[in-house]
Amino acid sequence: MITKDGSMIYQFKMTIKDSKPPVWRRILVDSQSTFAELHDIIQLAFDWENEHLHSFEFREEPVYGSNFYYIENTLEEFQLPFKKTLSPAEEILEDHFIEVKDKSNYSYDFGEDWELEIRLESVLNPDPDALYPQCIKARRDGPGEVHKIWWLKDQAEETEFDHKAIAREVDEALEPLKRPASNSGQEIPNEEWLRLFKLADDFNKLKPWKRLYDDQIIAVYIPELDDYAFCSILGRNGEEFGLVAYIGQVGLKNLYTLLNDQIDSIDEFARSQSAIQLSLSDREELEPEDYEIIKSLGLSYRGKKQWPLFRTYVPGYYPWTLSKESSYILSIALEEVIKVIKRINTMPFELPDSTNGEFFARTLNNSEEYNDAVLKIDWGELLNYEVPLVVKDLDIKGVQKQFQKANISLEFDSFQLNEPVQNKPEERPFYPRMFVAADSSNGMVIFHDMLEPGPFTEQIQYTFLKLVENINAIPNNVVLQQEAYRHLSPLLEQLNIQSNVKETLPNIDELKQGMLNNLPF
Structure with missing residues (x-):
């Protein structure tokens, strides 16, 4: 059994x-x-x-x-x-x-x-x-x-x-x-924890923030991911010390937003991250579970900003403790970053300007050994990819057959709530995503739906079909913000719905602020 x-x-x-x-x-x-x-x-x-x-x-x-x-x-x-x-x-x-x-x-x-x-x-x-x-x-x-x-x-x-x-x-x-996974948890062996804490201690001793800014990125190839961890060193401003490894293509998009000062809300940015972080923290910042790991390994730390704290970030989910896989990724990233820092401390050299899409990288050669390289990223290609139509043709035809066009203009948008929800004890909490539609003529909210985190393109397209079914009509015009438009436009074209892109949606923005300010509810 x-x-x-x-x-x-x-x-x-x-x-x-x-x-x-x-x-x-x-x-x-x-x-x-x-x-x-x-x-x-x-x-x-x-x-x-x-x-x-x-x-x-x-x-x-x-x-x-x-x-x-x-x-x-x-x-x-x-x-x-x-x-x-x-x-x-x-x-x-x-x-x-x-x-x-x-x-x-x-x-x-x-x-x-x-x-x-x-x-x-x-x-x-x-x-x-x-x-x-x-x-x-x-x-x-x-x-x-x-x-x-x-x-x-x-x-x-x-x-x-x-x-x-x-x-x-x-x-x-x-x-x-x-x-x-529900109640997911995978024990990290003590030897792997010890390795990770040793790397954190070595990183701390080098004090890389004295030479590097957080926008001087070191990319480390992770073979199991067949992708990179883009490592940013924290501490130059003297407030928060450590390292953030932005993981893969989603993490790279996070990094672009950060490097180009396009963060509208720190909280929203944090909820969208794909990253693993080492923070050098104060004792009171540790959760009991964090302290218990340190104690069980026979380690001890003293002083402010000296206690290693590890967290993973998955878009739409609450920051969480490390898994075996994330500890492995962070260990590789720290090992290679430490090698680079030691060289910079002894023979200073300039890292490329990452805002232009160039990264100093540590990659594997044919002998499976790490060496230096320059990784070039086309920001335009990364950010302006063609969004697909994911709704099935059968669903579109069904909606067109069942519902008539109506002279309705709607505001339609999506946003994450700022209070996490936990379905089951020990399960990773998530930030629900709200989808809202309001009548442009009178501001009345006529539709809303709340979903768990998931692929945004699929969610917004299928939720729009749900909106059509809910109001028993296909609106002739939809007003959206740019990001929602990018992901919904393939479906709007199929349904022959006009669209207007605006920076603000007054009716939905008012609802959004009310919901965010009144949470928890």
């Missing part, structure tokens, strides 16, 4: 029955997900459109006879007295997948009779910095909403597939569902 302390990660192999060669997906899922959530994952992973009924089938002990039960949505008038049925919205995976190799039969579209075998392959520790579900491997394209008999014939004749590309596409399709 699986033993667990909080949420675990289930590695499932999902295979379409009767497919030859087999069509399957290997997907990592939070063990505390509901079966309703697992159904959504399956639909996206196999390119289905959620247009038909579905059911999960399990066999109860003993394994002989007809001892089955089902997890499905069944209208009360159609429930059979002899059929044991549970609600997919209420049942969670770990209560039904008890042992590795446990399996369930998933049926979809009872006319076409699609069937999946869902087998639990292994149980993994969650990574608090990772988002789930994840597709880690896939074989062959999903069927979509086609006749099963035709698809089985066609797929058997196809021979060439880029399986890695298919896995990437499936994982991208899962983006709207990705979340941190």
